[in-house]
Amino acid sequence: MMRSLVNELLNDRISRRRFLSGMVAAGYSAASARSALQSVNPFTPGADVPPSLTRTVKGTGGELMVDQILETGAQYIFVSNGSGLGPLCDAVVSRPRLQLIQATHEGQVVAVADGYAKASGKTAFAMFSRVGLPHSTSNMYNASKDRTPLVVLSDHAEVMREGTDSHEDIDDWMEAVKQYTKWRWVVHQPERIPEWIRQACKVAGVLPCGPTAVRIFRDLLYRENVTATIFSGKAFQIPMELRPDAKEVERAARLLLEAKSPLLFAGPESSQTHAQKPLIELAELLGMPVTQARSFFCDFPNFHPLHVGELTNQMRYPQKIDLLLNFGARPATGTAIRGARIIHASVDPETIGRNTPLSVALVGDLNQVAKALVEAVRSMASPQDLAQRAAQRRAECAAFTEKVRAARFAAARRGEGSPIPWQRMMVEFADLLDKDAVIVEEVGTEAKILSFFPFAEDGGMLKVGRTEGRALGWGVGASAGVKLALPNRQVVSFQGDGGFLFGQTDSLWTMSRYDIPVLTVILDNRTYEETRWQIMGQMGPAGQNNRDYVSYLGDPDVSFPKLAQAHGIKGETVQNSDQLRPAIQRAIKTLRDGRPYLLDVRLETFGVGAEVTWYQKFSLADNRERKV
Amino acid sequence: MDRVKRCAVRLSGLCGLFLAGFALVAGAQDFPEGKGKETVESVCAQCHGLRPVYSSKMTPEQWKRLVDDMVGRGAPLLDDEIPVVVEYLSKSFPKVKSDDRINVNKATARELETALSLSAKEAEGIVHYREENGYYLKWEDLGKAPGLESRKIETLKDRLTF
Numbered sequence: 197m198m199r200s201l202v203n204e205l206l207n208d209r210i211s212r213r214r215f216l217s218g219m220v221a222a223g224y225s226a227a228s229a230r231s232a233l234q235s236v237n238p239f240t241p242g243a244d245v246p247p248s249l250t251r252t253v254k255g256t257g258g259e260l261m262v263d264q265i266l267e268t269g270a271q272y273i274f275v276s277n278g279s280g281l282g283p284l285c286d287a288v289v290s291r292p293r294l295q296l297i298q299a300t301h302e303g304q305v306v307a308v309a310d311g312y313a314k315a316s317g318k319t320a321f322a323m324f325s326r327v328g329l330p331h332s333t334s335n336m337y338n339a340s341k342d343r344t345p346l347v348v349l350s351d352h353a354e355v356m357r358e359g360t361d362s363h364e365d366i367d368d369w370m371e372a373v374k375q376y377t378k379w380r381w382v383v384h385q386p387e388r389i390p391e392w393i394r395q396a397c398k399v400a401g402v403l404p405c406g407p408t409a410v411r412i413f414r415d416l417l418y419r420e421n422v423t424a425t426i427f428s429g430k431a432f433q434i435p436m437e438l439r440p441d442a443k444e445v446e447r448a449a450r451l452l453l454e455a456k457s458p459l460l461f462a463g464p465e466s467s468q469t470h471a472q473k474p475l476i477e478l479a480e481l482l483g484m485p486v487t488q489a490r491s492f493f494c495d496f497p498n499f500h501p502l503h504v505g506e507l508t509n510q511m512r513y514p515q516k517i518d519l520l521l522n523f524g525a526r527p528a529t530g531t532a533i534r535g536a537r538i539i540h541a542s543v544d545p546e547t548i549g550r551n552t553p554l555s556v557a558l559v560g561d562l563n564q565v566a567k568a569l570v571e572a573v574r575s576m577a578s579p580q581d582l583a584q585r586a587a588q589r590r591a592e593c594a595a596f597t598e599k600v601r602a603a604r605f606a607a608a609r610r611g612e613g614s615p616i617p618w619q620r621m622m623v624e625f626a627d628l629l630d631k632d633a634v635i636v637e638e639v640g641t642e643a644k645i646l647s648f649f650p651f652a653e654d655g656g657m658l659k660v661g662r663t664e665g666r667a668l669g670w671g672v673g674a675s676a677g678v679k680l681a682l683p684n685r686q687v688v689s690f691q692g693d694g695g696f697l698f699g700q701t702d703s704l705w706t707m708s709r710y711d712i713p714v715l716t717v718i719l720d721n722r723t724y725e726e727t728r729w730q731i732m733g734q735m736g737p738a739g740q741n742n743r744d745y746v747s748y749l750g751d752p753d754v755s756f757p758k759l760a761q762a763h764g765i766k767g768e769t770v771q772n773s774d775q776l777r778p779a780i781q782r783a784i785k786t787l788r789d790g791r792p793y794l795l796d797v798r799l800e801t802f803g804v805g806a807e808v809t810w811y812q813k814f815s816l817a818d819n820r821e822r823k824v
Numbered sequence: 825m826d827r828v829k830r831c832a833v834r835l836s837g838l839c840g841l842f843l844a845g846f847a848l849v850a851g852a853q854d855f856p857e858g859k860g861k862e863t864v865e866s867v868c869a870q871c872h873g874l875r876p877v878y879s880s881k882m883t884p885e886q887w888k889r890l891v892d893d894m895v896g897r898g899a900p901l902l903d904d905e906i907p908v909v910v911e912y913l914s915k916s917f918p919k920v921k922s923d924d925r926i927n928v929n930k931a932t933a934r935e936l937e938t939a940l941s942l943s944a945k946e947a948e949g950i951v952h953y954r955e956e957n958g959y960y961l962k963w964e965d966l967g968k969a970p971g972l973e974s975r976k977i978e979t980l981k982d983r984l985t986f
């Protein structure tokens with residue numbers, strides 16, 4: 197809603213007054229609306245734009261495109277091959293500041309860009325062939341679910357060929373990506389190329405963020421002597437530090453103080469707005485237990501004494517919840533707790549209260565919201581009063597979480613042998629990885645990662661993934677992007693053997709080509725375990741008859757280290773728990789030396805269908821009538 | 825399966841979202857008495873309801889591994905509760921070894937091979953014939969499977985179910 201209003205205002209389609217009333221109607225407070233207007237104001241048509249914010253440039257369409265991308269502060273553009281990249285290549289010859297990072301196909305281009313954007317917090321640019329857009333959509337979908345800021349560019353048919361149903365063309369390319377993009381545009385005028393790139397970048401990067409797509413006619417990219425205005429990066433950074441409505445903050449603070457058993461439910465928006473510090477302060481102030489929503493980040497330090505794990509419908513601690521503070525999670529993931537009041541905070545009024553009744557809605561930047569709540573709580577109760585309220589809850593909660601964590605680590609260390617129990621592998625990694633390592637993960641049960649690595653914004657590890665869209669085929673490319681964003685932190689990516697084979701082994705090529713030292717760890721249980729449990733666990737005809745139609749992965753017996761080797765990357769298979777430590781140490785050394793590495797760890801699987809190697813066998817060769 | 829039909833059916837709220845396959849929750853009264861029952865009922869139902877619990881039949885060693893796995897996935901069990909829970913599950917939901925019989929229409933080649941001490945080839949023959957021609961109805965039918973001597977089948981006949 198807000199983004200469309202800002203759009204309309206910037207494009208002179210509505211007045212400032214309409215903008216203000218529209219914002220209020222959408223659920224923003226009058227103060228937030230005014231502050232948004234103020235930040236957009238200088239750039240509305242007709243407003244005085246300081247000359248320092250624009251400059252006039254003459255060049256090819258491609259040069260204008262690159263100049264505008266560089267103005268945003270971008271260092272990389274993520275690409276795959278296509279003749280439509282010609283104008284980009286020509287422009288970069290005289291603009292070597294822009295580094296191309298290539299992947300072998302569009303799906304992985306978007307994955308790399310997505311990982312880069314998530315880890316850097318910056319908007320990432322990608323460009324590929326005009327016919328590559330459909331291929332890119334699985335990871336566009338993932339990016340849109342996670343609200344990742346991406347600008348996806350491609351060329352487009354020539355001006356006089358568009359709409360003729362000729363080769364490489366369909367009538368409406370954008371229709372296909374409509375669901376996955378916040379905004380999309382086909383550029384028809386060469387002198388407006390920078391303007392639309394500016395707009396794409398701004399829309400992608402304004403909270404709630406998301407992918408945008410721009411297609412530019414190929415002949416316009418080649419057009420020479422185009423004169424256009426390039427906008428300084430500052431000219432489209434919209435400060436989104438919107439403050440929440442003071443009255444609503446007060447109401448929320450009062451409910452938090454009155455609650456006997458409040459629970460904080462932290463979601464990804466709090467990480468996107470760097471709200472972790474005030475959020476910890478708030479939880480500690482109230483002695484409020486914390487659960488983690490499904491999220492591609494870890495939004496509250498998961499080894500904090502108040503962190504009780506996942507929100508389930510029958511928590512062991514706290515047993516009764518009378519108030520849920522949903523802080524930046526989408527509502528569907530577990531916010532309908534019977535009998536509990538719900539406070540929901542987000543910058544996006546569309547998200548707040550979707551499918552759940554609300555006691556208080558807090559619209560604003562979550563860093564601001566958290567700070568305001570801390571302040572309000574402090575102003576309503578004396579320090580002694582607060583300490584007294586919080587002390588018991590905090591002590592109880594800390595005792596519980598500490599014991600549970602100790603039991604979990606002890607159980608994990610007990611696991612041994614061959615194939616290896618996955619949790620034993622995790623503790624070995626937890627022992628050996630850097631304290632501020634970055635974990636990129638695309639494994640089925642998120643808790644496998646959250647249980648064993650301590651994540652925290654301030655000096656702890658960082659978790660990127662799994663995507664909320666959950667479309668497999670993201671993590672390998674994403675881990676390369678994450679390492680590009682955070683070159684000075686150790687990056688380790690965890691992938692299931694099934695997930696790894698979802699068309700993303702190709703990103704080993706990118707890692708190898710650019711010396712991107714990422715450790716890829718395959719949780720190799722020779723099965724798509726999650727789906728096997730779902731399908732056969734139903735105990736329908738397939739389950740009852742031990743028929744594993746689609747989840748067995750042992751035939752062919754793919755050698756992942758050989759796959760890595762084919763890309764010039766070293767790797768090894770780990771069969772036994774005793775071999776874990778030295779193998780991880782070898783991997784870490786290789787990363788230090790500047791090269792990627794792959795560990796194929798053979799893990800045990802059990803439960804329904806574990807011993808079944810049956811699948812519906814078929815040999816076409818045996819069915820031929822002619823041996824050709 | 826009776827047990828499944830008898831039990832109350834409700835969506836396991838939040839986690840039903842990601843564990844849709846395990847949305848059935850057993851009525852608590854279905855669980856056998858014993859030390860650890862309460863812990864299992866309260867802790868193991870949190871994420872997926874109790875259906876995967878009571879529909880699994882495992883050896884003590886397997887239950888131990890499974891409980892350690894669930895603890896890794898975030899099941900909030902304390903150190904001293906783990907062995908109690910493992911013992912309760914092993915007793916309540918044991919791998920049925922009541923007889924050593926094996927269902928020739930359901931077993932995999934590998935299972936037939938170990939359970940009946942057959943060669944891999946003989947076991948595969950049984951499975952192959954079944955896949956081509958449908959289920960065996962009586963032990964004599966196994967004579968049609970390629971590579972299996974009828975005398976050998978006769979010695980095994982008491983250990984087969986259909």
Ligand SMILES: Cc1ncc(C[n+]2csc(CCOP(=O)(O)OP(=O)(O)O)c2C)c(N)n1
Pocket residue numbers: 639640641666667668669691692693694695696698721723724725726727
């Ligand atoms: C693009 C896409 N297709 C299908 C699925 C469905 N899916 C969910 S889990 C899963 C299996 C993953 O297997 P693996 O990575 O080996 O992990 P495991 O389940 O063995 O832990 C699949 C295919 C998906 N998530 N994404």
